[in-house]
Amino acid sequence: MSAITLVCAVAFAAMLTTTVAIQTRRVSWAKRLKRYDICGYFPIWTLFAPVPKMEDTRILWREQLLDGTIGPWHEMVAPQGGILRALWHPTKRSRRAVETCASIAVHRAARNRRSVLPMLDLPYLMIVQHMTGCQDSVLGVARQFAVLDTQGADIEDRAFRLMFVSHWHQMPASGTDLRVPITDLPEMRVPAEQLTQRAVPTARSA
Amino acid sequence: MNPIHVALWCAIPLAIGVSIDSLELISDRLQLADGGLYGYPVLATARELTLTGPLATTFRLVFSYPAVLSLPAVQLAAAALLLVAAVVRAPALVVPAGIAVLVILAARLLLVLRSPMSRDAGDSMTFVVCTGVAVCLLVSNHSAQNLALYYIASQLLLSYIVAGTAKAVSPTWRSGDAIPGVLNTIGHGSPTVGVFLKRHSSLSRALCWSVVMFECFAVALLLIGTPGAIVIIAAGLCFHISIAVLMGINNFVWSFGATYPALLQLAHTVGTLWH
Numbered sequence: 001m002s003a004i005t006l007v008c009a010v011a012f013a014a015m016l017t018t019t020v021a022i023q024t025r026r027v028s029w030a031k032r033l034k035r036y037d038i039c040g041y042f043p044i045w046t047l048f049a050p051v052p053k054m055e056d057t058r059i060l061w062r063e064q065l066l067d068g069t070i071g072p073w074h075e076m077v078a079p080q081g082g083i084l085r086a087l088w089h090p091t092k093r094s095r096r097a098v099e100t101c102a103s104i105a106v107h108r109a110a111r112n113r114r115s116v117l118p119m120l121d122l123p124y125l126m127i128v129q130h131m132t133g134c135q136d137s138v139l140g141v142a143r144q145f146a147v148l149d150t151q152g153a154d155i156e157d158r159a160f161r162l163m164f165v166s167h168w169h170q171m172p173a174s175g176t177d178l179r180v181p182i183t184d185l186p187e188m189r190v191p192a193e194q195l196t197q198r199a200v201p202t203a204r205s206a
Numbered sequence: 207m208n209p210i211h212v213a214l215w216c217a218i219p220l221a222i223g224v225s226i227d228s229l230e231l232i233s234d235r236l237q238l239a240d241g242g243l244y245g246y247p248v249l250a251t252a253r254e255l256t257l258t259g260p261l262a263t264t265f266r267l268v269f270s271y272p273a274v275l276s277l278p279a280v281q282l283a284a285a286a287l288l289l290v291a292a293v294v295r296a297p298a299l300v301v302p303a304g305i306a307v308l309v310i311l312a313a314r315l316l317l318v319l320r321s322p323m324s325r326d327a328g329d330s331m332t333f334v335v336c337t338g339v340a341v342c343l344l345v346s347n348h349s350a351q352n353l354a355l356y357y358i359a360s361q362l363l364l365s366y367i368v369a370g371t372a373k374a375v376s377p378t379w380r381s382g383d384a385i386p387g388v389l390n391t392i393g394h395g396s397p398t399v400g401v402f403l404k405r406h407s408s409l410s411r412a413l414c415w416s417v418v419m420f421e422c423f424a425v426a427l428l429l430i431g432t433p434g435a436i437v438i439i440a441a442g443l444c445f446h447i448s449i450a451v452l453m454g455i456n457n458f459v460w461s462f463g464a465t466y467p468a469l470l471q472l473a474h475t476v477g478t479l480w481h
Contacts, residue, residue: 001349008341008350012357015337019361023368038253039315040322043330045365049372049379053394054387077243079393085454086447090230092454093324094237095393097244100323122252126323129248133241151390153397 018042055149057099057163061131063140064168071137076130076145081153101126102147106164119167128169142168207471209351210300213342214292215467216358217303220335221289223328223460224310228278228285231317239271244321246270252322269320277313284309304343311336327365328457334361335464352475358468363425365462366442370421379418382411394453420445431477432470439466 001009021030022042034042059076077094085092101123108118118124131143147164237243246269250256256265267273284306291303314332318325338358342351373379378387390400403410420441427434442462450456 002347004345004347005349005353008345008347008353012353012360016357016360016364019364023364038255038319038322040318040325040329041315041333043327043334043361043365045327045330045368046372047327047365047369048384048388049369050376052376052378052384052388054378054384054391056391056393077237079391080454081392081396083451086450086456088226088230089454089456090233092456093231093321094234094243096326097237097321097323099393101243122248123323125248125251126243126245129241129245130237130243133239133245150392152401153392 015042019045053099055151055161057102058148058150059098059102059127059131059145060148061134061143061145063137063144063171064142065137066139066141071140073146074134076127076134097126102163106147109164128166132169132171140171142170144168207474209342209348209355209471211295212355212467212471213339213351214295214300214303216335216339216355216464217288217292217307218464219460220307220310220332220339220464221285221292223332223457223464224281224285224314225289226460227457228282231278232275232282235272235275238274238321242271244324246274246320249320256319265320268316274320277317281310281313284313300343304340307336307340307343311340326455326457328455328461331361331365331458331461331465334358335461335468338468352471355468355471356475358465359472362462362465362469363428366421366424370418370424373414373418374422379414382407382414385413385417386410389452394455396452399452417445428469428473428476431480432473435469435473438469442466 018030018033019042021027022034023045025031056079058079060073061076062073063071065071077091077098079095080089080091104123105118105121105127108121108124112118119128127145131145145166146162148160148162150160231238239245240247246266250262250266250269253259256262256269268277287306288303288310291299291306311333314329314336318329335358338354341354345351345354373384376384378384386400386403388400389395389403390397403413424438424442427438443459443466446459446462450459
């Protein structure tokens with residue numbers, strides 16, 4: 001066996017062994033290595049298992065206008081259906097990012113109900129960055145988003161769960177005096193749980 | 207079978223898949239801009255490496271919009287060269303094809319580094335195939351070339367058995383609820399098909415168990431040699447094409463399909479050992 005063959009054999013064996021160890025999620029050195037795997041080179045092969053995702057996680061956003069009017073809900077990167085996506089599906093990565101960010105943001109907010117720290121997490125900031133970048137009324141002064149889990153097609157009367165409603169986030173360009181200051185909005189004076197309960201009928205009617 | 211020829215067969219679906227993915231990324235490019243989901247001002251804060259590290263300035267130059275579009279563009283150019291080399295089969299193009307694969311690997315790794323939330327198993331398999339094909343095309347040693355192909359095939363079989371085992375221990379999969387549940391979504395399924403399968407629980411259970419059996423026993427089929435590999439490839443293509451049509455995960459067909467010539471090479475060796 002030549003030197004190059006030996007080197008290749010050792011390298012490939014090491015990579016395979018590392019991949020096997022990472023799948024178990026119990027081997028300590030593999031877990032440490034996975035933390036440093038910032039490019040995601042080593043794969044995790046548990047696809048849609050053991051708990052498959054059986055709902056669409058969706059993010060809706062709306063804005064408050066200068067006169068205090070609250071606008072309609074808009075969807076952030078709506079899921080794309082149809083047979084064409086078997087060949088061409090440009091929004092699949094954005095959809096995956098929306099679902100991942102929404103799931104993590106909801107999870108962290110639920111674990112830190114009285115803290116603002118979840119709003120500093122990367123997934124939350126990604127959502128807010130995109131929300132504030134979406135085009136809508138030039139009179140908009142603040143925006144808010146909600147996370148929902150839905151099942152089935154939109155045209156049906158399908159089940160949905162309202163997972164989270166954010167605070168109002170002031171738009172970067174809105175340096176004008178507000179007719180209704182954001183802090184005076186009733187939503188800003190109640191805990192997040194009541195925000196969610198109150199938002200359910202509003203979301204259903206959207 | 208000449209390992210270089212096998213690697214060039216792997217390169218064809220790899221190049222097609224990378225091309226489609228690059229064009230999709232360019233089509234959805236507004237998400238990479240500062241107001242998009244993957245706006246770099248926010249993504250840069252994810253790690254010290256990209257925020258304040260010694261390479262932070264370099265990363266900002268490469269990852270900011272619109273400079274970041276150079277990465278899918280470079281991938282596209284490299285995939286085009288790879289496809290030409292794989293089709294023409296000129297010996298002079300073997301090394302350039304190997305370099306093109308390394309370029310694809312590097313560009314893809316940089317894209318994942320920039321935007322970690324969008325990675326999936328198709329990307330993981332693309333990394334595996336790129337690694338194996340690059341070694342096969344750039345290293346002149348015959349044994350090392352075969353080892354590279356065996357590595358690709360081994361990762362494919364590992365992916366199937368890990369996925370199959372995870373499904374076999376899942377109550378949702380064992381009961382037959384997984385496939386109709388997943389398909390009853392817009393983003394990952396077809397609600398019409400999902401509702402149909404929910405009404406036909408026996409069919410749903412049979413489909414779930416067929417996926418579990420295929421994934422768990424692919425390794426055993428390989429022990430038969432080339433005929434077993436052909437069965438794996440036929441079942442695998444049906445499986446991944448179904449995923450593309452019903453779930454919209456179109457990159458699995460190309461990334462997993464790129465491993466199948468390597469699987470045949472491994473199966474041929476296994477069959478030779480029996481004889």
